[in-house]
Amino acid sequence: MTLVWAAALLVAATATGWLGYRFGAARAGGTGTGGAGGPVDPAGVDVQAYLASLTEFGETVTPIWSTHVESSRQQMETAVGELVAIFSGIVQLLDDVLAESQGSMAGSHGDVFNSSRNRLRAVVTELDETLELKRRTLEELRLLKGLNDDMKTMTAEVTKIASQTHLLALNASIEAERVGEAGRAFSVVAAEVRQLADLSGHTGERIGQKAEEVRKALESTFAAAEAQTAREENMVADANHQVQSVLEDLMTTVEAVHRASEDLGRTTGEIKDQIAHSLVSFQFQDRISQMLEHLRDGIDLFPHVLAESLRDGPAALHPFDSAALRESLRNSYTMAEEHHVHDSGQAVGVTETEITFF
Amino acid sequence: MGKTILIVDDSASVRQVVGIALRGAGYEVIEGVDGQDGLSKLDGRKIHLIISDVNMPRMDGITFVKEAKKLPAYKFTPIIILTTESEEKKKLEGQQAGAKAWVVKPFQPAQMLAAVSKLILP
Numbered sequence: 001m002t003l004v005w006a007a008a009l010l011v012a013a014t015a016t017g018w019l020g021y022r023f024g025a026a027r028a029g030g031t032g033t034g035g036a037g038g039p040v041d042p043a044g045v046d047v048q049a050y051l052a053s054l055t056e057f058g059e060t061v062t063p064i065w066s067t068h069v070e071s072s073r074q075q076m077e078t079a080v081g082e083l084v085a086i087f088s089g090i091v092q093l094l095d096d097v098l099a100e101s102q103g104s105m106a107g108s109h110g111d112v113f114n115s116s117r118n119r120l121r122a123v124v125t126e127l128d129e130t131l132e133l134k135r136r137t138l139e140e141l142r143l144l145k146g147l148n149d150d151m152k153t154m155t156a157e158v159t160k161i162a163s164q165t166h167l168l169a170l171n172a173s174i175e176a177e178r179v180g181e182a183g184r185a186f187s188v189v190a191a192e193v194r195q196l197a198d199l200s201g202h203t204g205e206r207i208g209q210k211a212e213e214v215r216k217a218l219e220s221t222f223a224a225a226e227a228q229t230a231r232e233e234n235m236v237a238d239a240n241h242q243v244q245s246v247l248e249d250l251m252t253t254v255e256a257v258h259r260a261s262e263d264l265g266r267t268t269g270e271i272k273d274q275i276a277h278s279l280v281s282f283q284f285q286d287r288i289s290q291m292l293e294h295l296r297d298g299i300d301l302f303p304h305v306l307a308e309s310l311r312d313g314p315a316a317l318h319p320f321d322s323a324a325l326r327e328s329l330r331n332s333y334t335m336a337e338e339h340h341v342h343d344s345g346q347a348v349g350v351t352e353t354e355i356t357f358f
Numbered sequence: 359m360g361k362t363i364l365i366v367d368d369s370a371s372v373r374q375v376v377g378i379a380l381r382g383a384g385y386e387v388i389e390g391v392d393g394q395d396g397l398s399k400l401d402g403r404k405i406h407l408i409i410s411d412v413n414m415p416r417m418d419g420i421t422f423v424k425e426a427k428k429l430p431a432y433k434f435t436p437i438i439i440l441t442t443e444s445e446e447k448k449k450l451e452g453q454q455a456g457a458k459a460w461v462v463k464p465f466q467p468a469q470m471l472a473a474v475s476k477l478i479l480p
Contacts, residue, residue: 077369084371091378276382276467279375283464286369287442290413334413336444336462353469354444354462357476358453 047314055310058303066299073292080285087279094272101265113251120243127236134229141225145218148211155208162201169194287335287350294332301328361406361478362386366396366422367440368414372463376409376440379467380474393417397425400432406479408432410457412441412448420448423455436477440465 172190176183305325309318326342333339340348363385367373370391377387388405390396392414399405408426412419419439426432436458441448444462452460458477461470 077371081370081374084374088374088378091382095382276378279378280464280467282371282375286372286463289369290442334441334443334445350464351444351462353464353466355469355473356449356460357473358458358460 051310051314055306058306062299062302066296069292069296069299073289073296076285076292077289080282084279084282087275087282091272091275091279094268094275098265098268098272101261101268113247113254116250117247120247124236124240124243127232127239131229131232131236134225134232138222138225138229141218141222145215145222148215148218152208152211152215155204155211159201159204159208162197162199162204165197166194166201169197284350287337290334291338294329294334294338297332298329301325360384360386362388362404363474363478364388364390364396364399364405364408365410366390366393366399366408366414366419367411368392369411372411372440376465376470379470382467383471383474385474393419393422393425396422400426400429402431405432405435407474407477408435408437409440409474410437412439412443412452420451420455423452423457427456434479436479438473438477440470 169190173187173194176187176190179186305320309320311318330339330342333342336351337348340346363380365373365376365380365387366389367376368391373389373391377389380387388399390399393410394417396408396410397417410419410422414422417425419441423437423439426435426437437456438459438461439452439457440461440463442463443449449460459473461473
């Protein structure tokens with residue numbers, strides 16, 4: 001756009017120079033009259049027609065340049081505004097994602113693992129306690145088996161006593177018979193004792209049989225309980241092993257998820273920072289927009305400068321007041337770079353941030 | 359609740375860029391599209407700092423600063439001028455109007471945040 005303005009000035013300057021030369025020549029050597037009644041230089045150029053075309057140029061062409069500049073400025077402002085809005089939205093979304101991710105992962109891998117371990121350990125403890133109860137039951141059964149053995153021994157002793165009593169009663173009966181009539185009563189008692197001994201013997205035998213049945217039932221129950229307990233001990237040991245294995249797997253998974261989440265969070269943060277940093281560069285739009293505004297205003301000045309030059313007609317042309325125009329341009333600048341470009345005629349880069357505290 | 363900063367700038371992209379830097383540092387941000395709109399935001403709400411451009415339609419930044427300083431509730435609210443203007447004459451105008459700092463665009467977020475942190479009301 002600077003080129004556009006330069007071109008406009010060049011056209012004006014060339015025209016002015018040409019006119020100055022031509023009118024100088026006309027005044028010095030006399031002039032003819034053009035078709036419209038104006039001065040015509042020796043070469044036959046119609047000066048009035050030329051000035052009219054220059055005026056038309058200023059009134060019709062420069063507004064087009066100005067409008068193009070303004071249109072470009074507005075398009076850039078709109079496009080950059082939309083880009084910034086989109087990037088701002090992305091930054092906001094990344095912020096939300098980061099906050100949510102950090103919130104959900106804050107210490108959660110340890111919490112999840114500890115919670116799972118505690119729950120699984122509770123199950124294993126429950127199994128251990130059940131197994132302990134089984135062991136106690138087994139001990140009770142073992143005790144019961146011992147008591148049954150004692151009972152069997154006692155039963156055998158009872159049977160033995162009954163047998164001896166029977167033998168004793170039999171001897172008493174023989175002795176009573178031998179005594180004769182005097183021993184008859186004693187013989188009756190001895191017979192009763194023998195009968196009681198027989199009864200005791202039979203009862204002892206039945207108790208012995210029952211004790212044996214109880215022993216066999218106890219043996220069977222004890223063996224089944226022992227086998228069951230052994231199986232359950234294996235099951236609990238296996239469960240313990242499985243729990244430990246599951247916990248290790250869980251820890252590995254949770255740590256992997258945590259690491260992945262941390263990586264994702266770090267990458268997201270970096271992307272957000274990069275986008276936020278790139279957004280800073282969009283400040284160029286504000287600067288360029290102002291430069292284009294100043295350029296547009298400068299172009300808009302051209303028709304006025306031209307009109308001012310022609311204000312007294314072709315017979316009294318005024319030279320372009322370049323100094324006033326340059327001063328007007330300078331006064332419109334807001335940036336140091338604009339002043340630098342104006343003075344040096346060279347493009348410059350953006351200056352660093354400058355902060356002044358009052 | 360974070361501290362509130364009012365940004366007054368006619369460029370939407372500048373408002374957004376400044377807003378991102380400030381929100382990222384935990385500040386709450388409200389916006390005005392020019393000096394007049396900025397004044398309408400000074401409606402009694404607590405504002406801890408104002409950042410204003412200079413060249414704006416309807417009401418320029420220097421006038422906005424002067425008008426803001428007339429409001430009792432915002433008399434002591436620090437104001438940072440954020441502008442492309444770098445002329446000493448303009449800076450003097452800003453200082454006389456009551457601004458506390460003059461930042462020439464383009465700004466670096468870290469420097470802007472340092473200036474905000476230095477000046478913002480407790």
